[in-house]
Amino acid sequence: MATVRLKIDGREVTVEQGKTVLDAARSLGISIPTLCHIEGLEPVAACFLCCVQVEGARTLSPSCALPAANGMVVTTDSDDIRAARRTALELLLSDHAGECIAPCAARCPAGLDVPGFVYEIAAGQNDQAMKTIFDRLSLPGTLGRVCPRLCEQGCRRCDYDHEGLAIGALHRHATDRNQAADEPALPRAGEASGKRVAIVGAGPAGLTAAFYLLQHGHACTLFDAHPKAGGMLRYGIPEYRLPRAALDAEIDVVDRLGATFRMSTRWGSDFSLTELRRDHDAVFLGIGAQLSSRLRCEGEDLAYSGIEFLRRVAEGESPDLGHSVVVIGGGNTAMDSARTARRLGAEVRVLYRRTRTEMPCLMEEVEGAEEEGVGLEFLVAPVRLARQGNGHALTLVCQRMELGEEDDSGRRRPVPIPDSEFEVRCDTVIAAVGQAVDRSLAEHEGLELTGWGLAVDEKTLATNLPGVFAGGDAVLGADLAVRAVAAGRIAATSIDQHLTGQPVTGPEELAAIALRPVDDEEQAAIFRDIEKAERVPTPTLGMEQRLSSFEEIDQGLGDEQARAEALRCLSCGCAKAGGCGLRRWATVYLADPYRFLGRRRRFARDDTHPEVVYEPGKCIMCDACVRIAAEASEELGLSITGRGFDVSVAVPFDASMSDGLRHAARRCAEACPTGAIALRTGRACDLAGCGGCSAETT
Template sequence: MVKIKIDNREAEVPPGSNIIDVAEQLGIEIPTLCYLKGYEPSTSCQVCTVKDRRTGRLIPACGTKVADGMEIDCETDEVFNVRRTALELLLSEHVGDCRAPCDFACPAHMDIPLMLQQISDEELRSAIMTVKEDIALPAILGRVCPKPCEKGCRRKGADSPVAICDLKRYVADMDLATDDPYLPPCKPDSGKRVAVVGSGPSGLAGAYYLRRAGHACTFVEKNEQLGGRLRTEESEEDLPRDVLDAEIKQIVRLGVDLRMQTAVTSKEQLDALREEFDAVLLAIGKTTPEKVELLGLRAAKKGIDVDKETYSTNRRGVFAVGNLLRGKGMVVRSAADGKEAACIIDQFLAGKRILSLGYEFSSRIGRVESGEIDEFLAGSITAELAVPDFGTNYDQNDAGEQSDRCFDCTCSSHGNCKLEYWSEFYGANPNRYPRERRAYEVIGRESSVFFEPGKCIKCELCIKIAEKASEPLGLTFVGRGFDVLVSVPFDGQMDDALSKVAADCVAACPTAALSFAEKRRGPTAVVQLDIPVGAEEAAQVPNAP
């Protein structure tokens, strides 16, 4: 037997064991991408790097056998940084969008392609659930939003953007017209109370997400009616009051208390609220530095001074959002502020260290060329370039037709991809090593298995699995260096190459380079009230973006 220490924990293992297997026995997790138990390690990704304390060398845990007296470190800053660099090098030639461009462009980061898919499937209840995961006021925003999502829509490169905003409005209107409009579930009562001062878009969204997190909420509103600038600045024509009232009613139905005609303009009034409530969310809209100072808070040029990452004011337990911070901004930006601040307040009320929500990993293709647009068109349901114009009077047929124009740009492995997971965990920056990228392309559209070369990290696992299973045709690498590519020999089809082990190869592929054509993405939008996976770690490491 061989004695070895990993992170100062001792193990006695048979000679010939790999470090990675010993670490697993000790319950120490080491990231891997190119390694699969039962197959000879290719040590191509270097994501499993550890440090041999005695030699000072950085070595791949998957491809290194144990030696007597070995002492291995997995948790040092040096190891962390090497792993992150390994990921960043892989990402430098990666061609994929973890999340769709429209999702990025939307300040509330709604899962737009999922909503479009649900509309197309005539699953409107599911569609409103998707919408309301990220947007508290979809019927209102469907009327007053300047549609930044559509500016980011990839379909624009082919003809015109998908009418995302009108479709969101359609889903929301259809929901409000039912006897039982959708109310999202709320977590059990936390016993904590939050005062939301002001009830414009940021206050409404803040209350919505705070209630969903289980906190008691009270609107403290200076006017006779809720709505803030939605009521005072939007015309009746743009935003009919019955729509505004109906959507506000939905938020109040979540169990928000009301304290109307109560202005908060002085430090004494804020003191009293702070005394009465566990936290205060200020959402009072555009103001002046003088008025901020009257509240006993620090002013900035455009309003109140907050930590931009956490919406915290200089007073503990007092947070601020919306136009109070920036003087002027899109309604959707204010609504997104409310959602993000609620998440921060949730951490505060739980007594956790407040972490910024700023970092969420995503690989992005960026600007695409016209040839690449053709590739997306080839994969879309509606390839013809005609632009249906339904105005805002959608029926289900029109809405389905419009939704079918979507390219579904979100990666099929989003939420289920090892490269994405570890990149998020290590705070990898996909742009750290800019390189000319390969063109986006999908090979094997006629097969049940798709191959996306731009997402392949050349781990060789699919080739080895096919070989071990004695696939008659199998897969091989062709080309050299940057241009090396997994290919089917003799120009064969993927289905022929993987006649026995297609499912094993797709499951083993650490990215979405191999995927089943019929696979449809399930909901990945989760309530953002918990710390996103990896964010805590990312926030604690040096240089995390």
């Protein structure tokens, strides 16, 4: 047997004559990325991802098609090679017509696999839905109730039925149902690693860090200044939006995983960060934004702090507010204070210095407050607060505002209108104008700070102190529960990497290619034969009960309603998102999908085949399917058609995929390096009841 001897990355290797440089490198255990190369098929060298440098050659060569030769000296990795691979990927992506993940999932700060769990609900697989949900979210029942649902704004149903899928209501439904089950599907604690993590703050960020760290087997102790866990979810958000039983059931999951709770214990007075670092292998700081911003006007001390008011009500008190209450602010705390005060029997007026459109809270909260009789006045700011005589009644002097230039937040700045002062008489003023992070303690312990919170590495959430990580409102300033949950998960991954001696890089996020704006023809391809379907409404509590109790307003979807709503999902995103070579290598080589933006191919879909779906805009012309079909002696098979930009794989004579691939469809889908030919997920079609195909769930 004739052999050749060559050197790859400084190592000698002997291989049979006829082998390629790629074969030779692999025999040495050297990995070279490939995309168009399919084991067992003749190379076509279409993608150039496998390029290497041969000593003496002026240009790089594709190793999959380069015969190994005696005396060859090959380099498989260098800055030039990496740059060439990145460019090769960017060129492939420049005209790619596909989207890796569904637009809803792309908008969820926690990256929940929305089409995945929604499909499982529709299929009646609630345990599996919980597994998918828990992969990205702790507290999914809570988030289903309070999350502003950025995902729903991105839902493709919005382009079609005007109303996105009720995603939050669906993960709430799955969770409520799971909690009520005899044997709920819950995550399991990992095998004990012997490592100990201290978590300061048992709000959503700290609870989530514990939720994932315990699954890795690390012991977690949560220290919190409040008597009970939950942070602002318990002491801020009122019961009519988030019943305590629902929150407690989710905290119980963390408890059952083995967390230790050290409540009513304050960092700063009961322990120091130095002590925590001495006694633990890592620390997570999730202290939130607990300080209430002041009104910044004369007499501000006479105002009640919104979060203080909500905390007292959450602890079972019923503060005496008098008859008339003025709430100042336009965010969640303002709406929650106003609606809580209404439930305590007061007449309530909210004053906000901008307009309705600039309010930083959910519009349904504003509408809910108005329905309950809360009066709202816009473009009004406080100037002075004083007592009326010696009694409890107050006089609030206000000023009218108009909107000026945009400020740093992108909202138009309110500007006072001269000589527009007027008086408001009331019994109580509640200041709900924002929360801030207590940074003094962190600074004292040597932590670096930003202008609004603790400074961290964006990807890993590591602080400047080794082994100390931080996330949630403590880093972002007063923000959203879902972002605190996302931060807890990122920190848990980084801390696990730190504890197990790996490089601390945070969770791996695969590159995601989005589908650039589509025209009508492409819309039609996306929506196929999908029927219009109105969003399933959620039952709500009657007004009389609302105002006389703190009972939950949103009563949640029933089983049938949840299934009907889940069936509205179009299962967007790519069927091969988890196994696509193009996406994987684009991540590894940090390819910028938009570097060579130009005309892209059209999005089209052939879903006539019972086993596979074909989307030509994702094809990279590796020819594998054409050759597999030929080897399988398909009668029609596939061929490359068209010219230049419009070249693509197609069934000859304009026949459909079901005619072209009678035997080899599955093999073609398995070999396809992208999602161009993919096994049907079986989601949208068979659940909708057509039952006409042998679709499989992958």
